[in-house]
Amino acid sequence: MSLSATHSITPEQFLLQLWEQNHGAIGRTLVATEADPSARDDLKQDIFMALYQSATRLQAAENPRAYLFRIMHNVTVDHIARAQRHKWQPLDENIQQQMLDECPSLQVDEQLQNQQLMRAVQQLSLANQQVILLALEDLDAPEIADILQISHGAVRVRLNRAKTELMELMQNDK
Missing domain, CATH: 1.10.1740 (Rna Polymerase Sigma Factor; Chain: A)
Known part of the structure; x- marks a missing residue:
């Protein structure tokens, strides 16, 4: 037609x-x-x-x-x-950081890393678990020594051992 x-x-x-x-x-x-x-x-x-x-x-x-x-x-x-x-323009650094902080995928990634860390902590000896868990709570060596009633030197030794063991466990978990 x-x-x-x-x-x-x-x-x-x-x-x-x-x-x-x-x-x-x-x-x-x-x-x-x-x-x-x-x-x-x-x-x-x-x-x-x-x-x-x-x-x-x-x-x-x-x-x-x-x-x-x-x-x-x-x-x-x-x-x-x-x-x-609506051409792309670079974001202000503060806004960009705020968006990254609020990004769900980053939050999920952080949660996965935390879960991996906790699985590794669970595999540590009880003595190393205690020390590393307190260190993860931002307590320093003298505070940990006071809490566990052990010497400051013993805390440093356990922290070093725990960190080394954690790094190995997390590398093997990947």
């Missing part, structure tokens, strides 16, 4: 015919305008929606193909302008 018999079809049917007849030109415009395939799909949808909203005017237009290209041009110009306004 040609576009000349426009009064016997609905505006939507007319639009689909016009779209099919000009799909090559539309595709070339899309490829020339947008390099990113995902953004190109969005642009294609935007163009089709603008055409759909103007389907009745398109069907009544003296030159529907020229009207189609005018709508495509307008939508494409808007797309380019939006892309320019």
Whole structure:
């Protein structure tokens, strides 16, 4: 059916015919305008929606193909302008750090590391477990010595042994 018999079809049917007849030109415009395939799909949808909203005017237009290209041009110009306004800019370091701190994948990674650490701590001797758990609570050697009622030197020896053993256990767990 040609576009000349426009009064016997609905505006939507007319639009689909016009779209099919000009799909090559539309595709070339899309490829020339947008390099990113995902953004190109969005642009294609935007163009089709603008055409759909103007389907009745398109069907009544003296030159529907020229009207189609005018709508495509307008939508494409808007797309380019939006892309320019939303161009990537480096984030302020504080905002970037805040986003990283709130990042769920980093929190999950941290939880996995903590779980791995706790599994390794469970494999230590009881004496080394006590010392390393207190050290993980940010207690220093004199405080640990006081809590466990052992000498300061004994705490340092146990901490060194526990750290060495933990590093080996965590390397083997990977």
